[in-house]
Structure formats: C-alpha cells, structure tokens
Amino acid sequence: MPIGVWGREVRLPGACRSRGADVCWSGYLVTAVLQHWSFDPFLLAVVLVAAVHARGLRRHVGAIARSGRAVRPWIGQAVLWWAGLLVLLVAVMSPVDFWSETHLTAHVVQHILLAFVAPPLIVLGAPWVPLLRGVPGRVAHAYGRVLQHPADGCPIRDHG
Numbered sequence: 788m789p790i791g792v793w794g795r796e797v798r799l800p801g802a803c804r805s806r807g808a809d810v811c812w813s814g815y816l817v818t819a820v821l822q823h824w825s826f827d828p829f830l831l832a833v834v835l836v837a838a839v840h841a842r843g844l845r846r847h848v849g850a851i852a853r854s855g856r857a858v859r860p861w862i863g864q865a866v867l868w869w870a871g872l873l874v875l876l877v878a879v880m881s882p883v884d885f886w887s888e889t890h891l892t893a894h895v896v897q898h899i900l901l902a903f904v905a906p907p908l909i910v911l912g913a914p915w916v917p918l919l920r921g922v923p924g925r926v927a928h929a930y931g932r933v934l935q936h937p938a939d940g941c942p943i944r945d946h947g
Contacts, residue, residue: 823885830880833872840868840914843921861917868912874905 844865848858877883878900886893919927 820882823882825880825884827880830876833876836918837869837872839921840865840917841921843917843919846920847917864911864913865917866912867908868914871905871908871912874900874908878905 844861848861851858851861878897883893883897883900887897888894919930922930
C-alpha cells in the first residue's frame with residue numbers, strides 16, 4: 788500500500804502490509820523525525836548564550852525574591868526566550884533544515900519559523916537584563932563603558 792510523503796509515494800515493507808499501514812506509518816514518521824539532525828556550530832553559540840542567560844536569570848530572580856517581589860513574570864519571560872531559542876534550533880538543525888533543501892514546503896516552514904515565530908518569542912522573552920547579569924563583571928563593565936561613550940566604541944564616526 789503506497790503512502791504519500793512530501794509528494795512522493797513510499798512503499799511499505801512486506802511486514803508492514805501484514806500488520807497494517809497505521810502501525811508502519813507511525814514508525815515511518817518516528818524514523819523520519821529522528822533522522823537527519825545536523826550538528827551546526829550555531830549550537831555552540833546558542834549553548835553559550837543560554838548558559839549566560841541561565842546564570843543571570845538565577846542571579847536576578849534571587850535578588851527579586853530577596854526583595855519580596857514576585858518572580859513569576861521573570862520566569863514567564865524566560866520561558867518565552869527559551870522557546871524562541873528552541874524554535875531557532877529546530878529551524879536550523881532539525882530535519883526541517885535537511886528537507887528544506889529539496890522540498891519547497893519545508894523551506895517555507897523554515898522561513899516562517901525563522902522570521903515569524905522565533906523573533907517575537909525572543910523579543911517577548913526580554914533577555915537583556917538576565918544576559919547582562921550573567922556575563923562576568925569585567926565584560927559587563929566594559930560593555931557599560933561602551934554604552935556610556937558610544938562614539939568611542941563605534942567604528943564609524945560622523946566627522947562632519
């Protein structure tokens with residue numbers, strides 16, 4: 788019994804015909820989803836930024852809890868930010884990326900994830916405060932100096 792997948796017919800093995808197409812179809816989907824994951828150096832950058840965010844979030848939530856204020860909004864924002872990172876990873880490293888090279892539908896799904904799903908989640912997650920609290924002190928102070936004197940840190944200056 789042929790089954791259509793991404794516009795192509797797939798013939799199930801003989802053992803699947805005897806057990807029923809539903810059993811093999813679910814096995815085929817599991818196999819299709821678990822295959823074709825790629826390792827991309829982008830993952831290392833995401834892991835580093837996520838570790839800095841987790842460190843800063845722990846510090847920030849601890850300070851808020853010690854002051855007696857509610858920490859739930861910060862946790863909710865962090866969940867949105869983590870969901871945005873997860874969507875980025877799915878779009879770049881999952882079978883969606885593998886299939887996007889040959890199937891227009893998967894390519895469009897990848898674009899939708901990268902352009903319309905991940906950015907709002909990341910922005911709504913407001914990672915700025917936890918990220919700044921998570922970086923080491925020297926880096927945070929250097930970044931603060933650049934922000935205080937943007938002309939010194941900007942490579943393009945208006946000499947007019």
